[in-house]
Amino acid sequence: MRFNLSHLIPAELKERNMGLQTRRTHFTLEGHKFIIFGGSIHYFRVPRAYWKDRMLKLKACGFNTLTTYVPWNLHEPERGKFDFSGNLDLEAFIWMAAELGLWVILRPGPYICAEIDLGGLPSWLIQDPNLKLRTTSKGFVDAVDHYFDYLIPKVIPLQYHSGGPIIAVQVENEYGSYNKDKNYMPYIHKALLQRGIVEFLVTSDNEKDVTKGHIKEVFATINTDTLSKKVFSQLKKVQNKKPILIMEFWVGWFDTWGSKHFAKDVKDVEDTVLKLIKAEISFNMYMFHGGTNFGFMNGATHFKNYRSVVTSYDYDAVLTEAGDYTEKYFRLRKLFGSFLATALPPLPDLVPKAVYPAVRMSLFLPLWDVLKYLDEPVKSDTPINMENLPINHGNGQSYGFVLYETSICSGGKLHLHVQDLAQVFLNEKVIGVLSNGFQKLNIPRFQGCQLLRILVENQGRVNYSWKIQEQQKGLSKDIFINNITLKGFTIYALEMKTNFFKRLRSANWRPTPMNYSGPAFYLGTLRAGPSPKDTFLRLQKWMNGFVFINGHNLGRYCYTGPQKTLYLPGTWLHPKDNEIILFEKIMSGSYIQSTDKPCLQNSLSTRLLNS
Structure with a gap:
């Protein structure tokens, strides 16, 4: 069943101006004043069977709009090989929102950040060191064009003017903080228009970066967690006398391994939302429901130090990672209920x-017994980084682990460059653990020749800042012992795909x-x-x-x-x-x-x- 609004609109009024648009102080939708009460849910972080549960809870809290990103890296894992099935069925997710009476704001990227690996960009993009991410570099925009040629035709029927629920589409994401190419945002803007996007277009930036991320003819929105006096000062420089939309009102934050769990004061969130409602400021809560970084989805941060994002994307959100109610939820529901003209739907039961x-x-199998169940290893004179391994039809390896093996006949000082975390072994005995960057390790003396093994884990590519350009994982440079270059590597890709585990069923597991x-x-x-x-x-x-x-x-x-x-x-x-x-x-x-x-x-x- 499609959410078709055409029967509500007289034929003579079926024009573009019936969608989301701005008046001097407010938005209108279908010609009526409209305040966006949005909440973010990422379909790719929630099991498909629970999509409806999370959306019903969004609506029961008082929200009228659902917002989601679209992760390019998950949808195009290999060049030209697209996946919009199962948990990645974007169209089914959006039609479900429509059937439940929710509007949708779509944030298709190509870059999304979202604390996801490489900010949602496919890892095969960084095979070529000359390709500059998020610029009009030919290799990058050619890949974007090919992706949009496949994605946008799926989005067109979902737009408001085609009878769907999408009332706004975002042009890229937080480009003001990157700002490497003044021609890039206009290029993405044009790419969306040329392929048939007709709905209200927006940019989204941190408030301090809005002047650098804003482009002409596109509505600017900001991301913030506060309503200080200066929070809209930069926005007003590029867009005065127009309504305000906070695309990301942060009600929590993500966690990284080795850090403290983040929690935001419930009263602060409630007080800020009350001010927003009274001021008739539209907003989208990031996150309403965060979900989970299943698999190898998580990204990472690297400011002073590299830190991997944890598996849970609970985010201290309005709903928990498992979709349970929080104190934030009950307070916001009460608050929305006091302002809305109609009664809220009853609360859905908890899962x-x-x-x-x-x-x-x-039962167990040492890694060394498992190597024969992996795909054929790569033989190389020198180490090869994960993304440039000649596997997966030339697309390299995106996630997991890489094992490098070579024979050495003397101990001494080992020099190597690693991303992210390497365990170093002589045969099967661990002799050291090394992390990010150029590292040194003393190899103990031994008799004869031994097998040097280096197991490198990709712990998540950085998802924010210019460092996304430098996220080749594994070993990417020559390795030396006593300043002598090591040669002759056997390289195993441990991608942990489904077919690998099927092979393991026939293995001789031991107690x-x-x-x-x-x-x-x-x-x-x-x-x-x-x-x-x-x-x-x-x-x-x-x-x-x-x-x-x-x-x-x-x-x-x-x-x-x-x-x-x-x-x-x-x-x-x-x-x-x-x-x-x-x-x-x-x-x-x-x-x-x-x-x-x-x-x-x-x-x-x-x-x-x-x-």
Whole structure:
């Protein structure tokens, strides 16, 4: 069923000016005054089976508009190979919003930031060092054009003027903070228009960067978490005497491994929203519901130091990572209800949670036993970075791990350049751990010749700032021992794709030893009973790795915190038995426990309302 508005509009009035537009102090939609109460939900961070639940909760809180990004890297994992199926079915997501009576603001990029790997840009773009991201560099705009040629025809029927719910489309994202090419934003603007985008167009920038990100004939919006006196000062320089739209009103923030869990004061959010409503300022809450960085989706930051974004994208949002209500939700619902002319819909029920029996990971395979189940390794005289490996039809490797092997016949001082984290082994014994940049390591003396192995993990490409240009992972330069260049590498790509795990089913799994040290895969069974429900996995004595259940990659866990549990959607569980595979990098634990409450900091969060 499509959300077709054409029957509401007389034939003589079916013109562009019936969509979203501006008056002197306010927006109008269908010719009537309209205030945007928006909330962000990313379809790619939420299991498809739960899309409707999250949207119904958005509407029941009092919001009228849904906002989402479109991640290019997930939709075009290889050049010309597009995926809009399953959890990436953008069209189904938007039509569902329409059927539930929500308007939509679409933010198609090509760059989106969103704390996702490389800001949503495909990793194959950085194979060529001469290609300049987010500029009119020929290689980049050619790739954008090809992507838009596929994406935008899907969007056209979803626009308001085609009977769909999309009332506004964003031109790129936060370009004012990047600002490398004055011709770039006009190029993207034109690219959207030429392909048939006819709805209200906007830019989005941090307030201090709005003058650099704004382009003519496009409405400027800002991103902020406050309503200080100066918050609109730069916006007024480029766009005075027009209504205001805060494209991202930050109600929380994301977490990085090794840092504290972020939480924003509920009263501050409530007070700011009250001021916005009274001033009739339109806004979009980022995030209404954050969801999860499943798989290898997470991005990273690099300001003073590199930090990987955690698996949970809870964001201290209005709904929790698992779609549960928070104190923010109840306060905002009460606030919206006091201003809206019509009664709010009833609250949808919570998705039920369960606690399952602990899982003993009784079988294991050391990484070294698994190499024969990987795709054919690459032979190279010199190391090759992840993105430039000659695999995946010339598109390189996007995510996961790379293992480099070569033979050495003497110890000494090892020099190498690594991104992001490398474990160095002599044969199967770890001799050091190295992280980002040029590093040195003493190789102990040994007899004869030994196998030098370097396992490098891509912990997430930076998603913000000019550093996105420098995100080639693995080993990208020559390696030296005692200033002698090492040659003759065998390179294994550990992409952790579905077909790899299918091959592992035929492997000769062994009983798990006590406290095995080193990278290995572990196998266990989660018994969910006849009616699987959502749960959270707690890996207290495991150190660092990934969890795969029934082929779904739940994401990274790490002993450094703050995140202590992984969200496991019940919709991904089978009745009765479920296969769990861990890839643990450092040392084995024993059990995996489940709990019906998340833990995103050092103690169970009391702010989550799960009953």
